[in-house]
Amino acid sequence: PLIYVLNGPNLNLLGVREPAIYGSETLDDLRSRTEKAAAASGLTIEFRQSNIEGEIVNWVQEARGKAKGIIINAGAYTHTSVAILDALQAAELPVIEVHLSNIFRRDQFRQHSYVSLAATGVICGLGGKGYELAVAAMANILAASKA
Ligand code: DQA
Numbered sequence: 773p774l775i776y777v778l779n780g781p782n783l784n785l786l787g788v789r790e791p792a793i794y795g796s797e798t799l800d801d802l803r804s805r806t807e808k809a810a811a812a813s814g815l816t817i818e819f820r821q822s823n824i825e826g827e828i829v830n831w832v833q834e835a836r837g838k839a840k841g842i843i844i845n846a847g848a849y850t851h852t853s854v855a856i857l858d859a860l861q862a863a864e865l866p867v868i869e870v871h872l873s874n875i876f877r878r879d880q881f882r883q884h885s886y887v888s889l890a891a892t893g894v895i896c897g898l899g900g901k902g903y904e905l906a907v908a909a910m911a912n913i914l915a916a917s918k919a
Contacts, residue, residue: 773814773815773816773839773840773841773914774815774816774817774818774838774839774840775810775815775816775817775818775839775840775841775842775843775907775910776817776818776820776831776832776834776835776839776841776842776843776844777806777817777818777819777820777842777843777844777903778820778821778822778828778831778832778842778843778844778845778846779799779819779820779821779822779844779845779847780821780822780823780828780844780845780846780847780848780849780850781822781823781824781825781847781848781849782823782847782848783799783821783845783847784799784821784823786798786799786801786802786872787799787801793872793873794872794873794899795872795899795900797899797900799821801900802900802903803819805900805903805904806819806843806903806904806907807819808904809903809904809907809908810907813907813908813910813911814911815907815910815911815914817907818835818839825849825853825855825856826855828844828846828849828853828856828859829855829856829859832844832856832859832860832862832863833859833862833863835863835865836862836863836864836865839865840865840866840914841865841866841867841868841910841913841914842860842863842865842866842867842868843867843868843870843903843906843907843910844856844860844867844868844869844870844887845869845870845871845872845903846869846887850869850871850875850882850885850886850887851881851882851884851885851886852886853886853887854886856886856887857886857887857889857890860887860890860891861889861890866892866910866913866914866917867887867890867891867892868891868892868893868894868895868906868909868910869885869887869888869891869893869894869895869896870894870895870896870902870903870906871894871895871896871897871902872896872898872899872900872902873896873897874896874897875896875897876896876897877897892913893909895909
């Protein structure tokens with residue numbers, strides 16, 4: 773099964789961006805880590821990043837009919853984007869929301885997520901490991917829906 777792993781704004785700067793919060797791993801490191809976890813779970817991954825809200829909306833729409841699930845770290849759009857929420861709800865796919873940092877331990881404005889309203893589950897605060905856990909959780913969800 774194909775899973776879209778979508779990353780939002782500024783995540784292209786991983787490794788150089790506020791490493792005390794987001795760690796020293798780059799987005800490419802994160803991609804290979806996620807691909808490895810996917811292979812181990814029998815999943816295939818389409819891993820993408822965009823700084824542009826509408827592009828993420830387009831990718832969520834593309835996933836509908838093509839993918840079996842969506843893993844998304846929408847970055848700051850998590851806290852602002854009704855458009856990404858609407859796209860996720862229209863996709864009718866299992867959605868796992870991931871954040872590298874623990875958004876509940878940070879600024880008040882990060883503690884609300886539009887994405888969560890469409891998410892089957894949420895993982896935050898575990899750094900890049902969260903992406904691996906999301907892949908394993910997605911494999912479980914898909915296996916359970918087949919049973
Ligand atoms: C983030 C948390 C968001 O609040 C922030 O805007 C990001 C990254 C995370 O992965 O911890 O860009 O989604």
